[in-house]
Amino acid sequence: MSLGQKIFIYCERGQDPSFWAEPLNAVSNAAFLIAALVAARDYAATSPERRTPAALALVALTFVIGIGSFLFHTFATRWAALADTIPIALFMLAYFAFLLRRFLGLNWISVVLGVAAFYAAIRYAGTIQCSYGELLPITARSGARCLNGTVTYAPAFLALLGSAVVLARHPAGRAIGLAAVVFLASMTFRTLDMELCELSRLGGHLRGSHFMWHILNGLTLYILLRAAIRHGTPRLQQEEGARA
Numbered sequence: 001m002s003l004g005q006k007i008f009i010y011c012e013r014g015q016d017p018s019f020w021a022e023p024l025n026a027v028s029n030a031a032f033l034i035a036a037l038v039a040a041r042d043y044a045a046t047s048p049e050r051r052t053p054a055a056l057a058l059v060a061l062t063f064v065i066g067i068g069s070f071l072f073h074t075f076a077t078r079w080a081a082l083a084d085t086i087p088i089a090l091f092m093l094a095y096f097a098f099l100l101r102r103f104l105g106l107n108w109i110s111v112v113l114g115v116a117a118f119y120a121a122i123r124y125a126g127t128i129q130c131s132y133g134e135l136l137p138i139t140a141r142s143g144a145r146c147l148n149g150t151v152t153y154a155p156a157f158l159a160l161l162g163s164a165v166v167l168a169r170h171p172a173g174r175a176i177g178l179a180a181v182v183f184l185a186s187m188t189f190r191t192l193d194m195e196l197c198e199l200s201r202l203g204g205h206l207r208g209s210h211f212m213w214h215i216l217n218g219l220t221l222y223i224l225l226r227a228a229i230r231h232g233t234p235r236l237q238q239e240e241g242a243r244a
Contacts, residue, residue, distance in 0.1 A: 011197035011208025031218025032066030039225035121155035175227035186216035
């Protein structure tokens with residue numbers, strides 16, 4: 001398949017190949033840029049001993065996610081889809097590694113094995129095919145893409161939820177739990193994009209709900225970045241845990 005092949009999988013675009021066929025989906029990617037900029041401000045404002053290159057790298061990845069997603073929702077080609085999905089995948093894997101190492105304090109062998117298992121779960125989730133007649137009628141319009149493709153992100157949600165439980169007594173635990181709740185809402189809007197398509201006419205055009213995926217994901221990532229910046233320094237998080 002050609003990298004220039006057009007992709008039509010969202011309500012707002014329909015079958016329109018033009019650059020601005022998805023104005024809400026495109027502009028809402030500003031949520032990622034805002035999240036990255038506010039997190040960068042938080043990083044700069046924090047004390048030097050709390051600053052870590054890993055947290056700064058996560059902030060930079062968030063900015064790249066916003067750019068990549070904007071490219072996909074404007075050019076809508078296979079190469080733009082790669083620009084969209086690769087930074088997202090890198091962030092999920094990098095943050096999970098950060099969480100295992102900095103919040104749970106696991107050794108590097110355990111971190112590598114954990115990230116490998118997480119990656120395998122994401123890859124497997126992406127191959128799941130829904131039988132809409134037997135499972136759930138929602139998003140049957142999207143064909144073979146299970147739950148409109150959102151099932152691919154189920155391992156990330158489960159990882160956040162499980163981590164929030166394990167980190168219940170950790171300073172970052174509450175933030176991880178909040179991120180899981182916001183991410184679940186975000187996944188719901190992504191799943192229902194095609195299902196709500198006919199009900200979302202605005203300004204004479206169908207809009208869908210995918211833009212809410214961007215807005216809530218921007219909030220999710222900011223919550224996670226804030227936790228990484230505030231509680232991601234091993235020595236300091238041990239002191240905070242001792243005071244709790």
